[in-house]
Amino acid sequence: xxxxxxxxxxxxxxxxxxxxxxxxxxxxxxxxxxxxxxxxxxxxxxxxxxxxxxxxxxxxxxxxxxxxxxxxxxxxxxxxxxxxxxxxxxxxxxxxxxxxxxxxxxxxxxxxxxxx
Amino acid sequence: xxxxxxxxxxxxxxxxxxxxxxxxxxxxxxxxxxxxxxxxxxxxxxxxxxxxxxxxxxxxxxxxxxxxxxxxxxxxxxxxxxxxxxxxxxxxxxxxxxxxxxxxxxxxxxxxxxxx
Numbered sequence: 001x002x003x004x005x006x007x008x009x010x011x012x013x014x015x016x017x018x019x020x021x022x023x024x025x026x027x028x029x030x031x032x033x034x035x036x037x038x039x040x041x042x043x044x045x046x047x048x049x050x051x052x053x054x055x056x057x058x059x060x061x062x063x064x065x066x067x068x069x070x071x072x073x074x075x076x077x078x079x080x081x082x083x084x085x086x087x088x089x090x091x092x093x094x095x096x097x098x099x100x101x102x103x104x105x106x107x108x109x110x111x112x113x114x115x116x
Numbered sequence: 117x118x119x120x121x122x123x124x125x126x127x128x129x130x131x132x133x134x135x136x137x138x139x140x141x142x143x144x145x146x147x148x149x150x151x152x153x154x155x156x157x158x159x160x161x162x163x164x165x166x167x168x169x170x171x172x173x174x175x176x177x178x179x180x181x182x183x184x185x186x187x188x189x190x191x192x193x194x195x196x197x198x199x200x201x202x203x204x205x206x207x208x209x210x211x212x213x214x215x216x217x218x219x220x221x222x223x224x225x226x227x228x229x230x231x232x
Contacts, residue, residue, distance in 0.1 A: 033219070035221075037223070043204060043225065043226050044225045044226065045208075046118075046223075047118075047220055047222060047223075091159065093159075095219065102147065102149075102164070102212070103149065103161040103174060104151075104221060106158060106159040106160075108158050109158070109159075
């Protein structure tokens with residue numbers, strides 16, 4: 001069964017430093033997608049970045065990049081130059097398969113606190 | 117702003133009651149998903165509709181039901197409410213084209229349900 005594991009319940013980072021949030025996944029499918037979402041204290045879920053299983057390059061979106069290691073089944077999120085507004089819960093999610101059932105399986109999340 | 121709207125934002129009701137949560141997807145999106153976020157279960161997929169038809173079902177209780185209307189908005193009906201149904205309910209939408217590798221789901225702001 002597909003599964004997402006986020007082993008860091010909480011993390012601190014100093015403002016302007018980089019931080020890596022860990023995510024490992026388990027799937028027997030060859031085709032899948034990995035997503036990261038941010039959930040600030042206000043509660044909304046904000047899409048950050050996507051990595052497809054067949055993508056050869058690591059995804060990047062502004063200050064967000066995804067360290068994708070397929071053989072190790074890991075998809076870690078790297079946030080560079082942390083800002084106070086980055087303080088939030090971060091969720092890793094996976095979608096398997098290529099049919100039109102696109103449900104996401106989420107990890108338990110990592111709470112990131114950026115220190116001034 | 118993701119373009120997905122959900123009403124109401126907050127809902128307080130009593131055990132045994134029935135409520136309806138409403139979602140309007142982003143313009144052009146055919147798929148609507150419902151997720152439940154609770155402290156003990158995390159983020160869980162409930163159900164997906166694609167262009168009016170049920171496409172996938174997750175951990176949705178029999179007391180819960182959903183539908184997607186011809187204008188593509190969706191409603192999640194929760195009946196015989198219990199204390200444990202208190203949670204944040206998200207609606208998400210995506211384009212829903214089969215075979216699209218990056219089928220990003222964009223989330224609405226959520227409906228916070230409190231059952232007393």
